[in-house]
Amino acid sequence: MTRPPLYLVRHGETHWNAEGRLQGQQDTPLNATGVAQAGEAGRRLAAILNGEAARAAYVASPLTRTRRTMEGLRAALGLDPGAYALEPRLREIGFGAWEGMTWREIRRADPARAAARDRDRWGYCPPGAGAESYAMLVERVRPVLDALGGPTVMVAHGGVARAILVALGRATPAEAPHLEIRQGRVLVLDAAGHRWV
Template identity: 35%
Template sequence: MRLILLRHGRTTWNAERRFQGQADPPLDEVGRAQAYEVAALIAALRPDVLVSSDAQRAAQTAAPVAEVAGLSVRLDPRLRERSLGHWEGLTRDEVAERFPSEFADWVGGRDVSRRGGETREQVAERALAAFAELPDVATAVLVTHSATAMALCNALLSMPQQVHVLGPLANCHWSELLAEHNDHSGPVWRLRAHNIGAPGAVAPLPVRLDGFSEDAPDADA
């Protein structure tokens, strides 16, 4: 199997660097254009099945993919973004001001469950459950969210959830994984590509003078 993990297009909240989590803002004008642009690229991979998070921003991204690829979309709430508790709806600056110790943990790459949201392990568990129900096909596309895609990637690649080595996906970019058969222990997953999208510039995350991004490894949301 080839697995494509596609992140949704941009929302106004993304542009404002506002934590989304399981809040449900729609795609903005840029995000809608991104979804139509990426649809042909994903369709060219000849997917056999298309499953999307039931969040508006993901379903709206999946719709043009389905149209171009000639597929139907199945919505699955287990592919939603990581729940962020009381951070949802706040900007980075607002979280830093209201919850400085939590924000410091997040910037340091540490899991922050005390904000009332999910742990990375919990996100990986539900995403794996959705993945396990995919039919036996050559190519499957999951339209999801940055932190959820990273958690599922880590799980399939047998990497710990404490550190997201691959980093967050840009809007309407994807990771591609391939399963290689192993007679002794079942399929072994390999990462073939990461952060692939339509040609063109992608706005990078701001970088501090010490060389670190302003965002933690599981940034989005």
């Protein structure tokens, strides 16, 4: 099946990103660096889309950090900042009871579960309400990908990006949890493969 081009942007930096805290589905805002990264992503998209930015579809996770990133990049493209769709299935992976903690804190407070997750980063589901494994996340985001009808700019999260790479056959479940998902850059997924711009 031939898929339309997807331009995937991870939200800009938050204070929790800077502190190494798992955000999951917590609604954290962008910091000043994140606001700048949103504009940078828009400038990168302008170069990639080469005058066709108004023809693409735009969709974002409903969390504040992704909405603000989308609005910043659309402003940088000269488009109405608020004219985009929200897709709840693009929310970040749920880390349950671990949200708000750093990995160091998790390893100290819950060493057995942290070790179990280290052994199976793709399939492990953390403790607590709303927690998900990456395998579960793929099933949540796959229908969104299947419904894309044309070139799409998507603003989502690091975990969602990893799930998309696996769903599209661009990474294996063993590789994906270890990939760097960059902020302020655009991951282009098209017929030529995938690349960061």
